[in-house]
Amino acid sequence: MLTAWKRISKVPRLPGLARGAATSSYNAPRMLRKYPLKKKIAGYSVERVLPVPELSLTAVDLVHDRTGARHLHIDRNDKNNVFSIIFKTNPPDHTGVPHILEHTTLCGSDKFPVRDPFFKMLNRSLSNFMNAMTAHDYTYYPFATTNSTDFYNLMDVYLDATLNPTLAEEDFFQEGWRLENEDIKDKDSPLIFKGVVYNEMKGQMSDPFYYFWIRFQESIYPSLQNSGGDPAHITSLQYPDLVDFHSTNYHPSNSRTFTYGDMPLSRHLETINERFVHFGKRHKRSLIRQPITLDSGNKVVELEGPVDPMIPIETQWKTSLTWFAGSPKDVYETFKLRVLNNLLSDGHSAPLYVKLVESNLVTDFSVNSGMESMPAVNIFTIGAQGMTKEVSGNFEEIVTNILKEACDEGFPKDKVQAIINQIELGRKVESSSFGLGLLNSVISGWVDEVDPLEMMEWKETMSKFIAEYDSRGDKIFTELIERHFLNGNHFKFTMTPNPDFEAKIAQEEQKRLTSMVEKLTPEDKQIIFTRGSTLASKQEEEQDLSCLPSLSISDISRDGNAVDLKESALGTDSRLFARVSSKSNGLTYFRATKTIDSEIPISLLSYLPLFTDCLTSLGTTTESMAALEDQIKLHTGGLQASVFVSNTPDNIVDPVLKLAISGVSLDNKFEKVIGLWERLLKETNFDNTDKLSTLIKSLSADNVSSIVSNGHGYAKSYGTSFISPVALIDDHLSGIRQVQFLKQLGEWNSKGELQTKVIPQLKKIQEILMSGTQNYRFALTCNRESLDSQVAQLEKFVGGLSQNGYASLGSESLVRDIKLPFVTDGVYRAGVKLPSQVSFASKSLSTGLSYTDNGGAALQVMTQLLNFKRLHTEVREKGGAYGGGSQFSALNGIFSFYSYRDPKPLNSLSVFAKSGEWMIDSIESVTEEDLDRSKLTIFQKVDSPLSVKEEGMMEFLHGIDNDTRQQRRDQLLEVEIEDIRESAQTYLVGQEGGSEIILGDTGELPSDFETLDLSQ
Structure with a gap:
């Protein structure tokens, strides 16, 4: 998996810290006694120990x-x-060798000589996280589990996979790239490029945000190369290069290991030492690569990029300015730069937001905008997208003037205090994946010699910052701006839109392919054909998997974890769900929902996501959004609003549409959360056309990127919208129909038609929602001492919501009455065309099963049998897609197949269509062991740890209480092989109707496919 890029967060975070609540039982002196300095443990020496009482943890640094x-x-x-x-894995070029090696190490090892032990372990484990990832200069292999046996099983597999991989040549061809006949049974069929990583990166490079980011990185930090691999270069990589890269980089001396949790350190180290002790010590070279130099002056790079068909081409310039801002080893300076980034760009009153986005010079910040610690240097970037060529040309002058003005005017003290509040409150928020978050926080700096213990000393960093700010005030920030930005040289990067970009990429690939093929002799072509046949045969071979460790069904508890959620009346027609938690750590978590499917007309359905965004973006009739945002940051941990659709556990036909709002605060600040929400719900100023216009432009700015990054999800959502009322509503809210609506909003916005096409509709939604308190449900999680006070605050809130009734909707159809689109032959087939080098496929069927039906449990278990025994081989290994599988939604009764970054989507649809018959024909080969492992995979998610704010939400949001969840749990555990056969016959083979969707590069489609073109 590629993790070489990410959106740069505009919210400052303390270096090296994840969210996590402290507990009162932590004893620092006892922990220091537990890990004395210089203590020898299983071949390791304790070098440093850092107690962090505020996070109830002790960090132990060993060698x-x-x-x-x-x-x-x-x-x-x-x-x-x-x-x-x-492992530190600096890439030597753009061939993606670190990324391809990450894949191939997991294809078999000395101790576990089977094909893909990594994937085989997915159904032998109860891990709640298991993956491998390649970043720009390191590769890591993390997992998380609550089961001790599972932990050491996975550690054994991971250590052997990385240190002693088989690295078979056929695995390189399968996972990396290869030339192969399009039809592997016909040696005269055309030769094409295939390979899992090759197709993955074609898909990645089709994401406009990623393309901008990777070209930016290659320009400012060319020595880092492209660790994921550029398809234009991947086909230059040869198998010996892969073997050499592993030999050079995958050595204990070039590694770091990380453990977290309550299991004994000694056994961890014993297990690792058993693997490491067979290696000697290698001399450690300096492996931290350097960026370009700006010593001689500013530098400018301009490149062409793809066009977003959803927005006008004349506003598709992207430009950024970047400065080098010190070393990431200076943890305190890095922290101050993150705070400065927040002050400059995050929020409605931030100078860069006001002068760039709100002024309509740009639509949003660019993906590389913000402060990022790279291997040798911090880079501070101010970038934007959605600008004209003229703005791009003047961008340096515009940004320089903003920075000078910020220095002259300074930053209000309450904004700095708000940042401090957000960081300190964030430390109190308990996370169910704290260990993984901590790993991800320290890893990028740790591999480049930034001290991980210093990154965890957040209290000292914060205290130092507060003391300096108290004594020096704004000089902290003005000096940073002057030193790094106003008096420092910068790197300007611009990407210009080229409407022929996708065609040029396709032409380059064809030219590269033709050049390779022309050089082949008849003997070469025969070798390629034979190799393809051999690879296909190996993919079909039955394997002896007895060498792999596994948990058993007995490791799954028969009883699920019950959540104590107390339901009671609140006011005359609302309900309260309260949970007392000792882990709330002085915080109150609040949620509220209002069921609106019987109140909102279908004509307003697509406006609802915009409406919820408006609540926290426009301000009220009496207060600006900037002023409200200051209050939100000073007094709360954030406010969120959304809208979602679901159904009840016993009824999959009738949709339940809900508005949801939420917030978190210190217990003594809960009245601020409630007060803010009352004003936002009742007084949001929808007539604020400037803010509304800015919001719409921002929402429309990343449609293509969001679809390409989640193409299988969009394909499935669109397909199921033709067979399920719930799915149809969901597609209007967050799927292809919402994307189309956002494009329409953009057109209305550009024509100045918000006053007639949008604002009246938003006001009508507000009027409907504020007509009364019926159908409201509230959820509170806090400690026992605060509960009565918080309930009293809620009672006041409910009393203040009710207003006069709204005008009758007359004969307008309501959301609850929505009708499915008519499909002539019972099966809807469509190609959704989008600028992309790869495709996504989905096939969906409606089973009519509710959450508590026995047949649904059998189908859910069947999805895992199909995934591991058929779909992984057919769709990924043979078809070359990055991923594929099947899913069953217990809530809406939809059975779906999907493929991800798929070069052969029609082939995948054929595989999906035959899966029911395959399941029936193969039922005799399904063993009790197969069945148990399918159940293990399901319970990875069912029993995954929950955070405090997530506990009880299945009941609150979806009506699935403890008894219903236990009933479902029992059904899953009791599924038998015969149940699988019967369900396959009834719901897959015997099922009529459904949908088949191909999204992306649709190519030539059969005549019975409709076409929806989003590329125009």
């Missing part, structure tokens, strides 16, 4: 005596234990 490998252990009373092995 392996024989190899010099570093180990970081986080001792914390958390049953969700984490392990990772990390």
